[in-house]
Amino acid sequence: MIKILRYTEYLYLAVAVISLYKIGELWSIDRNQAYIFIFFAVVSVAMFLFRRNYRKRFENRRDQEKP
Incomplete structure (x- = not known):
């Protein structure tokens, strides 16, 4: 589950980079x-x-719960 969360983080960054490219193109x-x-x-x-x-x-919460 954690790996999926990590990938979705970087999808947001990809959207930001694409948006920055379009800003430069459309300005x-x-x-x-x-x-x-x-x-x-x-x-x-x-x-x-x-x-x-x-x-x-x-x-962090998951790591603290492990004995």
């Missing part, structure tokens, strides 16, 4: 669409940090 063409991708990038990075913190807390 001079359509700023409104670029702003949407800025939102996606920020939310993706925030979700990465949240999920990482949650996973580490879960691992």
